[in-house]
Amino acid sequence: MDHLLSPTRLGGLTLHNRIVLPPMTTRLSGPDGHVSQREAAFLGARARGGAGLVVVGPFAASTSLQGADGLLRIDDDRFQPGVAGLVTALHGAGARVGAQVTAGQGRLAGPGTEPVSASRVTTPDGRRCRALRGEEIEGLVAEVAAAARRLVDVGVDLLDIDARAGGLVDQFLTPLWNERTDAWGGDLPRRAALLVALVVAVRAAVPGTPVSVRLTLDQHLSGGRELDTSIEIARLLAGAGVDLVAAEEGAAELPYLVAPDYHQPAGAHLAAAARLRAEVGIPVLVAGATTVQQADEAIAAGRVDLVGLGRALVADPDLPAKLAARRGRARPCVRGNSCLDAVRSGRALRCAVNPLAGAETALAVRPVARPGHVVVVGADRRASRPRGSPRSGATSWTCTRRSRGWAVCWPARPARASVPSCWTWWPGTAASWRRPGSRCTSSAPCGWARACWPPRGRWCWPRGRVPSGPTSPGWTGRRCSTCSTCTVPPWVRAS
Numbered sequence: 001m002d003h004l005l006s007p008t009r010l011g012g013l014t015l016h017n018r019i020v021l022p023p024m025t026t027r028l029s030g031p032d033g034h035v036s037q038r039e040a041a042f043l044g045a046r047a048r049g050g051a052g053l054v055v056v057g058p059f060a061a062s063t064s065l066q067g068a069d070g071l072l073r074i075d076d077d078r079f080q081p082g083v084a085g086l087v088t089a090l091h092g093a094g095a096r097v098g099a100q101v102t103a104g105q106g107r108l109a110g111p112g113t114e115p116v117s118a119s120r121v122t123t124p125d126g127r128r129c130r131a132l133r134g135e136e137i138e139g140l141v142a143e144v145a146a147a148a149r150r151l152v153d154v155g156v157d158l159l160d161i162d163a164r165a166g167g168l169v170d171q172f173l174t175p176l177w178n179e180r181t182d183a184w185g186g187d188l189p190r191r192a193a194l195l196v197a198l199v200v201a202v203r204a205a206v207p208g209t210p211v212s213v214r215l216t217l218d219q220h221l222s223g224g225r226e227l228d229t230s231i232e233i234a235r236l237l238a239g240a241g242v243d244l245v246a247a248e249e250g251a252a253e254l255p256y257l258v259a260p261d262y263h264q265p266a267g268a269h270l271a272a273a274a275r276l277r278a279e280v281g282i283p284v285l286v287a288g289a290t291t292v293q294q295a296d297e298a299i300a301a302g303r304v305d306l307v308g309l310g311r312a313l314v315a316d317p318d319l320p321a322k323l324a325a326r327r328g329r330a331r332p333c334v335r336g337n338s339c340l341d342a343v344r345s346g347r348a349l350r351c352a353v354n355p356l357a358g359a360e361t362a363l364a365v366r367p368v369a370r371p372g373h374v375v376v377v378g379a380d381r382r383a384s385r386p387r388g389s390p391r392s393g394a395t396s397w398t399c400t401r402r403s404r405g406w407a408v409c410w411p412a413r414p415a416r417a418s419v420p421s422c423w424t425w426w427p428g429t430a431a432s433w434r435r436p437g438s439r440c441t442s443s444a445p446c447g448w449a450r451a452c453w454p455p456r457g458r459w460c461w462p463r464g465r466v467p468s469g470p471t472s473p474g475w476t477g478r479r480c481s482t483c484s485t486c487t488v489p490p491w492v493r494a495s
């Protein structure tokens with residue numbers, strides 16, 4: 001892992017390794033937008049675990065048009081002291097600190113806030129957006145620049161501008177949502193005018209501080225933006241002086257691509273990011289189910305410069321330290337996206353395999369005074385955490401209907417390759433769980449027993465659990481020949 005762990009420079013900034021905690025909405029802070037102790041403890045654990053760069057946020061730069069929607073806020077000086085304390089703590093733990101600033105969510109903003117966008121497009125729940133006026137757009141640019149200044153004043157080392165996943169800036173970039181004919185819409189340079197204006201304004205507000213742009217390279221939406229266009233946008237950004245493109249794929253409608261779930265291949269966004277780097281020559285950060293081996297090889301080959309290991313660090317904050325020490329195996333993320341589901345439904349981040357994630361201020365694992373063998377009956381994976389300690393001698397026997405289906409069926413499914421890795425990481429799990437091809441012998445019904453299996457072509461959700469909305473993982477735009485319940489959502493580009 002020498003390449004992943006090697007130091008690098010970005011603008012005037014030195015990072016002690018190439019591992020980045022990418023920005024993640026956690027909803028660990030209160031509704032008032034101040035940094036909470038919970039948020040600070042969550043991020044602090046990842047900084048102490050050895051990530052070279054921790055990107056905090058997103059921070060709402062403006063609340064004049066839409067609410068902050070549960071995000072951290074930096075639209076006023078009164079939020080600075082909380083951020084200053086956080087930055088000092090993260091620096092003290094050895095990490096460099098980035099901050100993502102967002103101009104807003106536009107058509108994706110939750111109910112209770114006026115939907116605005118580049119044009120009069122509809123929101124996912126069918127409301128009509130108001131097209132922003134020219135002076136409002138200019139006001140937003142000024143607010144983002146002021147927010148950047150506030151963040152750098154309290155010690156932030158890198159500014160990341162949100163142009164991703166169908167948020168407001170992405171709505172300007174993409175003809176699907178931008179039907180304007182003025183200076184902010186039309187051909188590509190005019191659709192990119194807002195993003196370029198943000199970059200120019202932020203650079204002027206914080207001279208000398210590296211600026212990155214979080215850019216979706218391929219939205220995978222019908223009528224959405226594809227890689228070729230994103231490469232042209234990246235050229236404009238390079239011309240405007242951006243130091244780093246933080247690449248990702250997907251859209252809010254396709255969250256299982258943004259944070260690739262277990263149906264997606266490992267390193268799902270690597271190829272697109274590498275192509276952008278090769279064609280534009282700008283430093284690139286990639287995040288998207290990248291394994292540490294892929295990350296190391298991609299950096300060695302000069303395909304990317306930095307790698308975001310978001311959920312991997314949620315599952316195990318000590319992953320970088322374990323790699324550096326060449327001791328201990330990191331607890332694997334199973335890519336089931338419980339974390340994402342939680343924050344998307346307005347709850348605080350949680351992790352299916354790491355009960356401490358988001359609960360660092362409340363929980364701690366300590367060695368027991370007198371070692372013994374413990375059997376936890378009826379517990380789910382979170383409750384049975386003690387078996388994560390090799391010395392605890394704990395066994396967990398799960399006996400709920402749901403767990404029985406999971407425990408025995410999952411390893412039998414190749415699509416769930418990441419799941420057995422987690423079961424074997426935990427000592428004390430039943431041997432049959434690890435045996436490839438094992439079958440559930442239970443007569444009790446469970447979700448997976450009814451699954452469409454084998455999947456024809458692509459995976460779809462088990463029958464009876466077919467999701468009703470666009471946010472569900474597993475949608476591929478294909479109808480599985482076994483399952484008659486699926487329909488093809490119109491927003492998915494057939495691939």
Ligand SMILES: Cc1cc2nc3c(=O)[nH]c(=O)nc-3n(C[C@H](O)[C@H](O)[C@H](O)COP(=O)(O)O)c2cc1C
Pocket residue numbers: 022023024025026057058100164214248258259260287288289290308309310311312339340343349
């Ligand atoms: C719970 C959660 C919240 C996220 N919130 C944001 C966000 O607010 N801004 C952003 O740029 N990316 C966000 N992301 C995307 C991550 O930064 C990252 O790109 C994604 O998880 C893929 O990387 P990974 O496979 O290493 O986790 C979020 C991801 C998750 C899982």
Ligand code: SF4
Pocket residue numbers: 311312314315332333334335336337338339340350351352353354
């Ligand atoms: S909740 Fe699931 S996807 Fe999210 S970090 Fe934990 S294991 Fe990974």
